[in-house]
Amino acid sequence: MERKRIGKWVLSVLLWFWTGGVYFFGEVIWKTSQGRPETISWTMFALAIILAVPLERFGAELPWGMPLVGQACICAAAITALEFVTGLVLNVWLGLGVWDYSHLAGNILGQICPQFTLLWIVLSVVGIVILDWMRYAVEGGEKPRYT
Secondary structure, three states, X not given: OHHHHHHHHHHHHHHHHHHHHHHHHHHHHHHXXXXXXXXXXXXXXXXXXXXXXXXXXXXXXXXOOOOHHHHHHHHHHHHHHHHHHHHHHHHHHOOOOOOOOOOOOOOEOOOXXXXXXXXXXXXXXXXXXXXXXXXXXXXXXXXXXXX
């Protein structure tokens, strides 16, 4: 029993790092294509791993009967809240300038904005499905299904 619990924890950690790595790779491609490679920071990889935690855990813990869009909205809210706190620390208090959304409508202190919250909803739908199927492929159990 204890071994199974440890295995699930190890799988979760591996999924967090995998998700964080995929996100960070996308971030590097985006910032490089926009001609802003100087804004790439290791802190984004760390944040990506942290942001993967609610995505993976909500996908694992929320009931299958909950609509996928509802799960994605909860994930996006958690991710946006973590992004805001991290932005306050890195960008406002430490002055690292990792990101600045002050030019976007509806931003809060230049750290979060509705446009990226909507993007997080879309990415969360994709992430939840991918992580659920990866977990199913490794652990078995109940096949993922969505409403």
